[in-house]
Amino acid sequence: MYHHIQDFLADWKLAAENTAKIFANITEETKAEKIAPNIRTLERLAWHITQTITEMGSRAGIFDHDALEDQPIPATFSEIAATHARYNALLADAVYSRWTDASLTDRVQMYTEEWTKGVVLSVLVSHEAHHRSQMTIIMRMLGLMVPGLYGPSAEEWAAYGMPAMA
Template sequence: MYRSIEDFENDWKNEEQRTLQIFRNITDETKSIKIHEHVRTLDRLAWHITQIIPEMGMHAGLMTENLLDGKPIPESFEEIINVYQEYNTILLKRVKSKWTDSTLGDQVDMYGQVWTKGQVLSVFVTHQTHHRAQMTIVMRMVGLPVPGVYGPAKEEWVNMGIPAMD
């Protein structure tokens, strides 16, 4: 749970860059491959990560409307990236203008549960991380390189001349 807006802002900016690393490795040829009936496609996962920003933002009182609700997955991955970046910027501006460090302990109704505002900010980060992890598995399955977002990935170990871990 966050206790300072600045800490969230720093984390969110870093997480945005990690998400973009993954998004930018996805190709038009692989974005819609369905590897299993119970696994979302890469474009669906990326669009979900993007759509949840205004949805959660609206529930938390940070946004007044969800303009992405019900919108279909954009045709190009570049459009998903642009919308994702746009809503990241909107979220940070709203958090900084509507909430303060002293209000992060205030409670909000989120999906029938009571969360603190600091908890809402934590869930923004962990939710995105959760779906990025799903995306990296799908990326491996469809033959895409996986960027190391928290440390070197297999391909990066090899490029450094170090045997990849099993």
């Protein structure tokens, strides 16, 4: 749970950068590849991450309405990435302008529960990290380069001329 808006904004900025790194390595050829019947595609996961920003944001009162509700997956992956970047920035701006450190203990109705606003922000960050992690596994299975997010990836270790940690 966040107690300070600035702490959330720092983490949200890092989340946006990490998501952009993942999105940058997904190709038009691989975006819709199904690796298994019950596993989402990379484009479906990317769109879910993006739509959750406005869906949770509107439920929590960060946004006045859910601008991406019922919107279909964009035609190109670059459109998904651009939409994600736009709404990520809009969410940060809205949290900064609408909420205060003191309001982070206020309760809002989220799904079937009551969460504090600080918990809403924590869940937004964690939700995105969770699905980025799923995407890296799918990317590996599709032979895509996986960027390091919290340290070097196997490919980055190799580029350094060092073995990846086992």
